[in-house]
Amino acid sequence: MSIGSPERALEAALEAGRWAPSIHNTQPWTFAVSRQQISLRADTARKLPVSDASGREMLISCGAALFAMRTAMRCGGYDAVVRILPDPDRPGLLATISPGGRIEADEHTRLLGGQITRRHTHRAGFADVPVPGQLIDSLVKAAMIEGARLTPVLSPAAVDVLAALTRAAQGVQNQDQRFGLELIRWARPPGSTRADGVPAAAYPREPTPTEPDFPQRRYSWRHGWGAETGQDEVSTGVVAVMTTPGDSREKWIAAGQALQHVLLYACAHGVSAAFHTQALEMGLLREFMRQELFSGEYPQLLMRLGVTFDGKDSPRRPLSELLQ
Template sequence: MITRSPKQALDAAVDAGRWAPSVHNTQPWTFNVSGEEIGLRADTERKLAVEDASGRELLISCGAALFTMRTAIRCEGYEPIVRILPDPDRPGLLATIRLGNETEADEATWVLGGEIERRRTHRAGFADVPVPDQLIESLVKAAMSEGAKLTPIRSAEAVNVLAALTQAAQGVQTQDQRFNLEVIRWARPPGSARTDGVPAGSYPQEPAPTEPDFPQRHYAWRHGWGALGEQNEAAIGVVAVLTTRGDSRDEWIAAGQALQHVLLYASAHGVSAAFHTQALEMDLLREFLRTELFSGEYPQMIMRLGVTFDDKDMPRRPLSEVLE
């Protein structure tokens, strides 16, 4: 067993946390290291005021960063001790992570850790390559281990409903200038040196619609940005929805941890995810999904899982910007 010093382990965890997925790649987190403890805080200046007024997506993003740091600490040879929302007087402090006993990471943890910087979000259709049922079952177990539920949508009728609601929400949001301006704020023009947001080359200029169609965000609204060459990838992949029993702040954080566990495991097996949160950003549609499709559980993320041969880099803010 190789155990690094406490400082090395904490530094590695913070560095890893930067690579978590976040809505529009906003990276809405900051980290503070005090002694042998990391504090994870929400960067509310990066909250989406229109799209995410409740802060749900922000906390899911931060929950993903928390799972990433837990994984990194185990790979460094320590058991992480986590407290969620430890101080009611400091609502922006989402979690603390302390170093526990020295431990030897198992093979599964090493596999997850190896995907932290390799995992990528996809923003188009997938290649016509099937996702094995056994892998989907493992992803369901991964989500369950973090206190959430991942449901693969096997019914064609239910997939059609999710696609139709995504299309409807996208259509409504496209007509709302506030939504458009907020999305554009996080869209990076070609050649931009920004270390956050969605690069112009990370989505196709003319995406081929899936069947049924799950539309992506209009990051290139009125600009014509986007990459060429991915139009032929149009398979829908496996549609899946992440839910929780409740809808509190700690359950949003749990959903983020479950999401990242799923994504890292999928990435290790050559599978990527495309996210579709439009319908979940409209209260009426989200409530409809909760009551009609998910037996009262709260939908936290709609995604498609599939194989893509696209492997573009995604920028990350340097440590100097996220470490307090």
Template sequence: MSIRSPKQALDAAVEAGRWAPSVHNTQPWAFAVSGEEISLRADTSRQLPVSDPAGRELLISCGAALFTMSTTIRFEGYEPVVRILPDPDRPGLLATIRPGEEIEADELTWVLGGEIERRRTHRAGFADVPIPDQLIESLARAAMREGAKLTPIRSPAAVNVLAALTQAAQGVQVQEQRFSLELIRWSQPPGGARADGVPADAYPREPVPTEPDFPQRRYSWRHGWGIPATRSEASTGVVAVLTTPGDSREEWIATGQALQRVLLHASAHGVSAAFHTQALEMDLLREFLRQELCSGEYPQMIMRLGVTFDSKDVPRRPLTDVLE
């Protein structure tokens, strides 16, 4: 039984929610605590109007924060009671969460909770270390628990298609000023002190191409920022796609919850993820993927999973910035 009060569990949940992954580390969430309930809101001032006009990636990011808070409340000894999109008249209110009945946190909850601040996004190739099939299968089951489907792409031809579409989308985006300016907004120069965005030590200056090549975002934008590439990390890793049957706001939030469950589970086994959303930010390419590679399901995230020995600190906004 819990020895922490519901108020203490809520405080811990809000603190943990800050550590969720988000597109370009925008951290597009706001929390409010009223009584014994947390409200999760979308901070649309942090939305990407060019690459994410519908707010899909924003809601995926907020869904990851929701799962993080739910896990923390369970970790603190309470069953989380969650309502998704509880008020149609308040579309910015994505969810409410409160502590329910007291429970004994199980072993999986302890494992996932222990990875919340340790998990890191990777932005380069991986070490040539195989990932056991059993682990990939367990990650697929983890996603399924949150209403999404994680499919490892085993066919070399299909991996080549995903890489080619990522290259094509990246090639278009780097040529368009509006995409570049949006990316610059979330890029930090070396020594930058911002509490959001992608710092210059979070990606290689000159990436070592994987085979096939999945290009990373060019956060440095002609500045030569970044760190020296790790030549020993040039493996593609395991390519996987996260999909949902539909494409509603509820399913975007569910995607974020599934994504964070997968990432925390993977982190507990020493596995990190690199994300590639370029092709999913272009409607024609996303629809092509849905029809040709995803059996009609909607692709929500393309990722590579692998082992890296490079771990960097990531900036996080202070609690005073995210708690209303």
């Protein structure tokens, strides 16, 4: 393969970072470039003050951006030199990344790099197509490489418990106007030209319940926006939980990197993810899950993995808005 200049590798990394997944597609990151080094910062103006007061989900999102940048830089022919939380006096500076020695990206890295702009979040049920067990095993290994644990929940009883906790959290949030107003801030109407948030075509107007039912976010609250749900996409898919042994800012960034590694590899094999983090946004429920379900590890993400024939894209802000 031909290897470009370090400047080209930096450009590729910046472009890749903006395509990472984020809660409500808030895209809570900014980039700065100086002396062949990218600084990744959290954009706290895009933090969700009600559902994510600690900034945990914001940092997970930024961690996903960091992994995309690492991958693009390696695909561009350079090792990625990364420093996590390099300056205690600058808490908003989450990481720096710069091109190191020249390398030739391996097949796995090139596979991941090819999915960065293709991957998208699903917000409904899945088609009744099984996810191969061998793929799930590979996703577990991908998360482990990044310092997190992905646990597929195979027991129907355990899946029922997680679904019930999600429904309980969703029910509480539905009664809290603060959650509702925060959510609709990021729900985009049909024809919106905004380059962030969740467009109407990407969330269901009236979601079709799965069995057991994992409720979706109510992006259609108080209006009739949203897409018609395909009646053939009602499968729950494979339920999986991402956990970390600790709950520090560093662990949140690690969970984000693990998430993006998992999502890109899944996408390369025709599998998408739907997220259900409502229960993790409520401290008592999250602590219950940690103690009773996950052997003391901290749950960071709850997701369903499955096959969908929905190819909708999510908008992304132009790079010019992200550079500082």
